[in-house]
Amino acid sequence: DAGVTQSPTHLIKTRGQQVTLRCSPKSGHDTVSWYQQALGQGPQFIFQYYEEEERQRGNFPDRFSGHQFPNYSSELNVNALLLGDSALYLCASSPLRGGGPQHFGDGTRLSIL
Amino acid sequence: QKEVEQDPGPLSVPEGAIVSLNCTYSNSAFQYFMWYRQYSRKGPELLMYTYSSGNKEDGRFTAQVDKSSKYISLFIRDSQPSDSATYLCAMTGGTSYGKLTFGQGTILTVHP
Numbered sequence: 001d002a003g004v005t006q007s008p009t010h011l012i013k014t015r016g017q018q019v020t021l022r023c024s025p026k027s028g029h030d031t032v033s034w035y036q037q038a039l040g041q042g043p044q045f046i047f048q049y050y051e052e053e054e055r056q057r058g059n060f061p062d063r064f065s066g067h068q069f070p071n072y073s074s075e076l077n078v079n080a081l082l083l084g085d086s087a088l089y090l091c092a093s094s095p096l097r098g099g100g101p102q103h104f105g106d107g108t109r110l111s112i113l
Numbered sequence: 114q115k116e117v118e119q120d121p122g123p124l125s126v127p128e129g130a131i132v133s134l135n136c137t138y139s140n141s142a143f144q145y146f147m148w149y150r151q152y153s154r155k156g157p158e159l160l161m162y163t164y165s166s167g168n169k170e171d172g173r174f175t176a177q178v179d180k181s182s183k184y185i186s187l188f189i190r191d192s193q194p195s196d197s198a199t200y201l202c203a204m205t206g207g208t209s210y211g212k213l214t215f216g217q218g219t220i221l222t223v224h225p
Contacts, residue, residue, distance in 0.1 A: 004156075033211070042119070042201050042215030043157070056212050090156055098211035101147065104156035 002027060004093050004105035012111045013081050021076040021108045025093030032074040033102060034066060035090040043090055049074055050097045078110075086112045116140050119202055119216025128225050132189040134200050136216045139183065142207025143214075146178050148187045149201040151218070157201055161187065192223045 005024045013019050025032050031050040035043035045058035049068035068074045072093075078085055088109050092102035119136045126132055134148075145164055149157035161176040163169045169176045175188040185204075189196055202216040 031211070033213070035213075040121075040217075042117075042203075042217050043213070045212045045214070048211050056209065058212065092213075094211075101159055101162040102213060103159055104149070106154075106156040 004091055004103055006089075006091050006105040006108050008108060009106070010109045010111075012113060014113050015081055015083060017081050018077065018079045019081060019110065021078075021089050021091075021110075023074045023076070023091030023093075023105060025072050025074070025091075026103050029093035029095050029103070030072050031094045031096075031098040032068060032072065033092045033094070033098075034074070034076045035092065035104075036060070037088040037090055037107070039087075046076070048098060055098070081112050083112050086110060114139065115217075116214050117202065117204060117216045120219055121217050123220040123222060125222045125224065126192055128192060128194060128223055130192050130223070132192050132196070132221060132223075134187040134189075134202075134219050134221070136185050136202035136204075137183055138185075138204060138214075140204075140207070140214070141180075141183070142209070143204040144206035145204060145210075146176070146185050147203040147213070148174075148176060149203060150196075151199045151201060153198075160200075194223050194225055197222045 033048040034046040037043040047057045088107040090107045092104045094102045148161040151157045166180045173190045177186045199218040203213040
């Protein structure tokens with residue numbers, strides 16, 4: 001039973017560029033949440049999707065956007081990249097429209113030069 | 114003040130020791146409490162998931178929640194070098210149910 005998978009594992013971009021990160025949830029899960037984890041810090045909630053709609057959003061600017069597809073997979077898009085966007089981006093999935101524990105993937109490490 | 118406070122450590126203990134990890138929080142709406150373990154270059158792995166106050170045991174791990182004090186703990190018995198990792202507490206509830214709020218993480222090293 002495959003867990004949460006994320007791609008790519010590493011990404012290097014320059015300031016001002018745009019990036020798309022991808023996530024496939026664990027089998028049987030319908031909800032995807034995205035988190036940003038800076039070095040030495042706990043993850044910070046970006047947003048959550050189920051039924052292909054954004055259901056909750058954390059304190060992140062509109063440069064961060066997302067999408068959920070009918071097969072429950074999800075994308076995180078970040079526009080106009082800043083140096084401060086360098087972080088580990090984690091995807092978590094959960095069952096029951098978010099009503100169960102969240103299981104995380106290994107993340108995408110994004111470096112901005 | 115952060116919603117969830119966790120001592121970042123680092124914490125270093127000998128193999129076989131009992132480890133106590135703790136978090137305090139300020140939001141009384143939190144009802145679901147989790148502990149995750151994160152190895153270097155990996156994502157957080159769910160260890161314990163509890164609802165409301167009380168204790169939960171799973172093998173060498175015991176989670177305790179005291180909602181009256183807004184304090185949660187994770188105990189690790191007979192610690193092993195393989196337990197060396199960062200431990201993250203997380204919680205959710207109320208109108209923000211589904212949004213996990215994490216502590217900073219505690220770095221634990223168990224030396225042989």
